[in-house]
Amino acid sequence: MENVVHLDPAPAVFEAMLEGWRRQQSARFLKASTITPRLRLVRxxxxxxxxxxxxxxxxxGxxxxxxMRGGQLPIVSSTARSYEVTISLFVEFLLDSRYGWVRVCExxxxxxxxxxxxxxxxxLHKLDYEGDPRRRPLTYDEVQALFDAADxxxxxxxxxxxxxxxxAARDAAVLKTVYAFGLRRREASQLDMVDLRRNRAAPQFGEFGNVMVRYGKAPKGSPPKRxxxxxxxxxxxxxxTLRDWVGEIRPRFExxxxxxxWVTERVGRLSPRSINEAFVAAxxxxxxxxxxxxHCLRHSYITHLTEFGYPARFVQEQAGHAYGSTTAIYMGVSNEYRNKLLERALKGRLGEDWE
Incomplete structure (x- = not known):
């Protein structure tokens, strides 16, 4: 690095810094989908x-x-924080004495x-959840209306x-599967036929008793969670729905x-973006x-499992969350459900004649 003389060294050093940071992140097994946007932000x-x-x-800074807070598409606070963290990580790399960039620059x-x-x-990061407050679980009627429209x-x-x-028939089946198993769009996209499996504890469901999710959301630097x-x-x-798809509709795609x-008319894998477009159309x-x-269908799934009375730990395992607090963020139980819990608690404390 020191033995190369450039007529305009500043751009060359900047590119070398970016390449070094790229290699460092790649060595940590971060995905290209993480590394590339970071490099783009620094540029x-x-x-x-x-x-x-x-x-x-x-x-x-x-x-x-x-x-970026101005303009037609101003960034929100969580996006600003992610930008600040990314730039700070890059500068930390430059300041690390093991890479020698401070000496080179000086x-x-x-x-x-x-x-x-x-x-x-x-x-500052003060809240556990900073997502769009408009994003919420669908009610049962809204889920039904969505599926009726898709059908x-x-x-x-x-x-x-x-x-x-x-x-369109395929898209309707995809959306129902996303909801019924609480899947993320990439998880649904990456499902293979062999991921549909029997559950010995529920033989009445046949070959659709469970799905093996092999491409779950992964922590940075880790392989996909299963x-x-x-x-x-x-x-x-x-x-x-699944019987019709597997036995009747999918074979027509040859x-x-x-x-x-989930295959396309050109015999490719249905993309996460296409699944998202199917939801928007419905x-x-x-x-x-x-x-x-x-993603609101996943919120709906977690909420509705809770309202069905399943234990919190079961819901957490179904969703694939490492922490129960994450699962709790997804919940938006109805007033009717909470009133039932209140009624049950009052009966337990005051007896059947509490009314």
């Missing part, structure tokens, strides 16, 4: 300030975040990197003489030896709140 900071990292000061440019975000100019789409498309009726999600009796209406449970047809998104 964005460099373009915004017109300065290189060894020239950045706290005022530059503050101006960068302030600029010798070549007479300046050294410094942290631009600190306790006095960073977004109606194939007939509407066929009546109009358009292509896509078969794909879990088995059991089909609960309250969701046994899904059996007819998937051959393709392993995916949501609009059903006239539901446009703030609801696909």
């Amino acid at each position: 964005r900071m460099e373009r915004f300030t017109g300065l290189y990292p060894w020239q950045w000061a706290p005022a530059d 503050e101006a960068f975040i302030d600029d 010798e070549r440019f007479g300046d050294t990197p410094q942290q631009v975000f600190h306790e006095g100019n960073s977004v 109606a789409r194939p007939g509407v498309i066929a009546a109009q003489g358009r292509k896509g009726a078969l794909c 879990r088995t999600v059991l089909l609960v009796p309250e969701m046994d209406w899904l059996l007819d 998937p051959g030896s393709h392993p995916a449970l 949501r609009e047809d059903a006239g539901l709140d446009p703030s609801l998104d696909l």
Whole structure:
């Protein structure tokens, strides 16, 4: 690094810094989907300030975040914090004496990197959950309306003489499966036929007693988490849907030896984005709140399992959460459910004549 002479060394050093940081993160087995946006953000900071990292000061970081809070799509506090953390991680890499960047910058440019975000100019993390408050579980009626709209789409498309009726039938089956097993969209996308399994404790469900989720959400630097999600009796209406999909609809796509449970008309794996688009189409047809998104079906699943009376630990295992506090964030039980709990508690304390 020191033996190479550049006519304009600053851009070359900056690129070398980014490449070094990329390798460091790759060595930790972070995914490209994590590394690439981080590198892009650092480049964005460099373009915004017109300065290189060894020239950045706290005022530059503050101006960068302030600029992104304006405009047509202002960032929210959780996004600002993630940006601040990413830039701070990059600067920590530069300041680490094991990599020698402080010495390089001082010798070549007479300046050294410094942290631009600190306790006095960073977004504080005070709450466990900072998501969009409009994101919530669907009510039972809303779930039914969503599925009714999804079921109606194939007939509407066929009546109009358009292509896509078969794909619409698939989309309806996907959405029902996402809800009935509480899946994330990537988990649903990555399901293979072999992931549909029997549950010896519930032989009445046949080959659909549980699903093996092999691509669960992973902690950074770790492989995908695996879990088995059991089909609960309250969701046994899904059996007819899965039987129709596996036995009747999927073969019409002529998937051959393709392993995916959900296939496209071009015999590929249905993408998470396509599953999300299927939800949006059904949501609009059903006239539901446009703030609801696909992940709300997972919120609904966790909430409804709780209202069905399943123990908190069971619900946590079904959802694949490491901590019960995470599962609790997803819950939005109804007033009716809470009133039943209150009634049960009053009866237990005051007897049957409490009214």
